Amino acid sequence: MTLSIPEMAANARLAANQLQMVTSEQKSQVLQKIRDVLEANKEEIFAANARDLELAKAEVEKGKLSASLYKRLDIKGDNEEKFQTLLQGVSDVDRLEDPIGKVTRATELDNGLDLYRVTAPVGVILVIFEARPEVVVNISCLSIKSGNAAILKGGKEAFHTLSVLTKVMQSALDQVSHTIPFPRNAIQLVSSREHISELLDQDRYIDLVIPRGSNSLVRHIQNNTRIPVMGHADGICSVFLDADADPAKAPGIVVDAKTNYPAACNAAETLLIDRALLNGGSQDTLSLTLKALFDAGVVLHVDPPTLDFIHQHHASAQEGTQYLPSKPEDYDTEFLDHTMAVAVVDGVDGAITHINTHGSKHTDCIVTETPAHAERFMSMVDAAGVFCNASTRFADGFRYGFGTEIGVSTNKTHARGPVGLEGLTIYKYRLYGHGQKAGSYGVGEGKQQFSHRDIPLEAVKDKFAK
Template structure:
């Protein structure tokens, strides 16, 4: 695609965003249910396109260019398509974030200030091999009233084209151009220069890729980077629970960013806990590495410094024995990616210390890291998991795709009344109320 064609698509999205923001919740909800119906009615069409992507990816896997984790994330199935359709319906039924009054303050009698939820505008997204990401991002963008530019990975190009076509066909009553698909790597560079038309960029990928986006644009960036997640088995852990949590966090679906990559074990329980845990991992085909203290207890390969900061995305795991809660916290803060961390312990005080001290978007107590997900959090879906701290953090759902503006309802008040020696004082009273245009005149 030429630079001019990309600019045209972004301009169309910009125009559509203004009209999209005015659609009612019922109109947006109906359109999303139509998308879910279209996905269910077109399994064969989607799976045929996906089979082409997977076949090409398998060839590149054999050539050593792709990882098994990438191919696993790429592949769709009838059950996955059912899940995608259910996700879209879940997004449709979320509470409407638009027009929601976030706060109401009475400045004076007859002068009321409302903080009201609104769309961000135009969102540019770049995401990895999972084709379901396209549908998730499109669904959340529509529900939140945002136009969206979609750039998927080349490895999923056939799947993405079909899914995009189905989304657009199903939303024919939505302003034209609200969703745009771009495919060339050069199109991303064009987007980076369009700070006058794109309000937010949301890249999903490696830390290096997200850093590249941040370093080459003046558009605000909400990044989704690697998940170097940990489970810490504390000295006060229930051993059976710890084994189940650590197993689920690695084995249930190892190719995703919320899977655990490093298991930390308190030295006082290592001798009792590690042998059975390692046997269970090995039975599931997990390749294991450990520090010197771990290898004194179980026979695993040595872990390197690089292992502590690696997102394997596969059936691989590193294990480290720590001498204290503080040591576990220090390791997580030094090597984690600020994604998701978990402690298994029966001691509430130690759990609290861990959860307050660890710098991550999500911190769990006695639960698998795999729960870090927009759908599981009740957000309907997610456009990504933000590991930063500005605007939105953790699974980014509808709330993360909205901002706010202030609506002031008055009755001819003048600033001069509240200035000078005879200035009238402001009330600045918080009150329960919803913004409604003309409410004061109706009263």
């Protein structure tokens, strides 16, 4: 029996309601069971994956699929290394602190009238992702840990792998259901691409959409749903070399930010240069940085002042292959390869204006030895991450120490930057009284007054933990 999309969404909502009563211990048991069942069924998973890989290979040969996408489709890896990492990921999520049921604010409104703000799951999340099939396991585990119900829509290239992975995880939920009231519909998979638009209409049931994929996928989703979307389309990150950037730090930071993994959203796309650096010689910050970029095989799209500087100090660099004049649209482009746009700006304020105009509010870096410049840049650049003397590539949930990452958000509300489990939570207010009426409080004779006394969090923070 195939369910309609509204039926699936309604089932997810029911599952989300049931998940509110599941305890930390039960969630842990479910995650351990998922790991065990995945491991016990690995041959079936590998067989399905082999089928996807075979179909994808034909597409690669026809030139319809890139070799890197093909590689990301593989779930087994050499010596099952990728699969072992996937299993380890389940245990890693299990070990994270339970984000639900934490008291984050507590106030005695009056004698015997106590208010608690308690973390709660968002509810039903829709995750739309491309390529890597192991995401379905990762997101399912994060949803379970945070008490959310998830509807998962993966890429068609991974159809067989995703189907088996989901079936196996649901069988784990079935197995625990004898002892734990854990809803099977906490995880549901949608396979067909034509269902996306119908899913995006289910704002009655779905609370949050998390797109993980190409810019065009994310932008399409942002433009076609009333449901809040958490994610990012572009990642146009900049590194600004301030007048007194340390020449021993600047080249390393810029080269790492650009080349450590150019396809990542936190790779730098733009190099901004304080005009004062143009006066430097061939042993100075700018020359050393440009040389390091040339040596790393980066092609620079440069503005006229930088072009002059290169002609003067890097006569051996090849125009056309190592550098070329930039076009205006280069400063709004996410190159995602060994290409970088370069512009000269007037000091920190010039850099701030450039970034706030062209950037994507993801992560931007200043290289400086002047704390006041760092402070101004980091306050006024409107981005999820503002870095001083560190590569933009550090903008990542694992590097930030979140233990896991749901995605990176360039939103201005709810969650921003690399998002850990906390991004899948909200809160509810619990008020405990003894029959109090609001009409008894106020100004005038016989009226009661609120005490609004803070209740120390230390004493109550786990009062509602399950």
